[in-house]
Amino acid sequence: MTERTLAILKPDCVKNNQIGKVIDHLLAAGFKIVGMKMIRLTKETAGAFYAVHAARPFYAELVAFMTENRVVPIVLERADAVAELRRVIGATDPAEAAEGTVRKLYAESKGRNIIHASDSVENARTELSFFFTESELISNL
Ligand code: IDP
Ligand code: MG
Numbered sequence: 001m002t003e004r005t006l007a008i009l010k011p012d013c014v015k016n017n018q019i020g021k022v023i024d025h026l027l028a029a030g031f032k033i034v035g036m037k038m039i040r041l042t043k044e045t046a047g048a049f050y051a052v053h054a055a056r057p058f059y060a061e062l063v064a065f066m067t068e069n070r071v072v073p074i075v076l077e078r079a080d081a082v083a084e085l086r087r088v089i090g091a092t093d094p095a096e097a098a099e100g101t102v103r104k105l106y107a108e109s110k111g112r113n114i115i116h117a118s119d120s121v122e123n124a125r126t127e128l129s130f131f132f133t134e135s136e137l138i139s140n141l
Contacts, residue, residue: 003081004034004137006127007089008116011069014038018106019072022115025102026076029088034139035075035132041067049130061111073131082124085117 007026009019027033041049046066053059076085090101093110097103107113118124128137 005081005085005118005124007074009072012112013114015069031076031078034077040070
């Protein structure tokens with residue numbers, strides 16, 4: 001079934017000029033871009049986005065990382081988008097990511113791992129609305 005999911009190109013991706021390569025990889029994997037913007041997260045917005053990890057030891061490091069440069073939230077659409085995007089980006093730690101995945105190809109560490117992807121259809125819906133309004137994602141006017 002056609003589905004939508006959220007990717008975020010993280011500050012390392014922006015800083016290292018890897019936006020084009022990563023977007024190209026996603027398009028080649030059959031995703032259609034239906035929303036995209038570049039924004040700078042604040043401590044408050046990055047903290048809220050990752051609130052589920054607030055009790056984890058890496059939370060402060062994660063919030064600091066996500067605010068160190070601009071990020072590029074992207075709404076992606078295809079069949080089974082949520083599961084497919086997780087497969088295409090690879091494991092959280094690039095050292096454990098499968099060959100040919102985005103994180104294996106471009107990420108430097110478990111923390112600085114280039115890209116975020118929603119991990120369930122329900123979370124995708126919540127995360128999309130964190131960055132995009134309904135009217136920004138209308139496909140047929
Ligand atoms: P995911 O991005 O693959 O879904 P999560 O476990 O949801 O991974 O963690 C969210 C983000 O927090 C990761 O993408 C990574 O940037 C950061 N992170 C996760 N685990 C660690 C860690 O052990 N050390 C440092 N950062 C981490
Ligand atoms: Mg996650």
